[in-house]
Amino acid sequence: MLLARARPQVSLFRSLTLADIVLLVGAAILAVPTMFQVGEFNWTTEQGGHGPIVLATGLWLLWREIKTSPAERKPGNLVIGILGLGILLSIYCLARITGILEIEALAMYGALIVGAYMLFGGAFIRSIWFPLIYLALALPPPDSVVAAVTQPIKIAISEWAVTLLYALGYPIASSGVTIQIAQYELLVAAACAGLNSIISLSAICLFYGYLRHRTNFAAFVMIALAVIPIAVFSNFIRVLILILITYYLGESAGQGFLHDFAGLTMFSAALLAVFVIDSIFTRLLHLRSAKAAQ
Template sequence: MPSMGHTHHHAGALTPTWDEPPELSDRTAGRVIVVLLLVGVVTLYLPTVMRLVDQVWSTAEQGHGPLILALCAWMAWQRRAQLAALPDLPNRWLGGCLLAVSLAAYVLGHSQGVLGLEAASLIGVLAALLLCFKGLAGVRVMALPLTFMLFTVPLPGILVQTLTMPLKVAVSACAEWLLHAVGYPVGRTGVVLMIGQYQLLVADACAGLNSMFTLEALGFLWMSLRPRSTPARDALLALVILPISFVANVVRVMVLVLVTYHLGDAAGQGFAHDFSGIVLFVAAVLMMVAAEAVIRRPQAVQGRAA
């Protein structure tokens, strides 16, 4: 009899272990669902990415697209532990609505050949899945990668056409004024600069619209890597990047004009033309760093005073 009682005691001690497998199976099932959804998203949008590579990202103006997409993936990977640690507080109503709207945008963009709309719908789909599993807290954790993905979306053609010409005229006028101020024999007709026996047409690539887009992406990346500042100062830096991009494009045009004037047309259209793009981004990054130092200086002074 004692042995039977002893056996009964061990059976009772083992009872809680039979309650653990269902919990583990639920967790495993949740992970399987997440993996299947991610596979579905990749399968759905891989053709979209391939069209972006073939039609948009292969151009010099939009060649930053793959790099930005890789940076988005890296930032999301860096935040995976923070996302996993969040409690499961899904907002399925809001997530479902956003998912429906995003998939409708995908269908519309795909069927009508609007690649920008098709690509932008991916951001909405990912945000909707975060809402369905982790709620608004999950979206907040992944807000930076999701926002950064906007810079992988090609600009609408009508917007590019509308803004490019005024920017080209403004860049040409500023370059003419500055070169004339330092004594160079330069004139201008529209977007054509004349210096000596040379005439230079300011191309769309020198207008600054695509470089503004790229530099805004670099600015967001820079702010994400730097110590956190106030939202107001971050917003101010994001706005300051726009005139910085304009100034950098003026510098690029001036460099090409001077190279052509002193070294000839072949030099201006050869290596110097390609090198001027490097000059643009170096000048823009230096100005961006200087602007950030000025904008964040009051915060640094207050921190030292405290």
């Protein structure tokens, strides 16, 4: 009787050379100043408040995937690695000189991934693809992307809210993202336009979906696709609530504690909606599997 010999666990750092250690030290020198600035200027804002949570959970998930990855770990193509590092480090230096933190952070992160490719190869990088994508959500998006995403969402939410309330008899009108109701004028800012909740919800739900449905790609995609419409609809409800609070209780009430409370409430409701959709979808899959087995 032949017994299969267990494959020994290969340590990630077993075969590191002096050159590899120098590369890791260089990666730390590259990443620490940039991440310090990201924490200081982005994570302290409402738009980037989810960053520390994404970073902590992403590093945990990355380490978990690294330990369990069956992919072979061997150095990647040196020419591709040097070329990629050259391009990304050039972009990094230019962005750091000009003070464009968003481009600097993305170039830094790309350089770290290329460095990992040079150390451990493409097969290993592909095996840990999700933590790498997930960690990118901790970085600030470029301002041009923010403007391109938020502007149509802000305009659409403003128009929907005004149309509904006008049909209900409220004295309301809008011009772009500015809403006039009675004697009050409101501006639908980026915080009420869906971007913050889209990014935060996407991060949380992708993390949840990957852990829960790692082997079920259809369920994972369903959760990812449900995030954006739920976030936009929840922000539409939030804007409606804030307009009505301002109309009945005054501008100070609409911009004070009730503003933050409405945001927290709608975010919680949106997150709950994602979990409910996932539960229904999972139950339907189980019923379908049970019928197919009969």
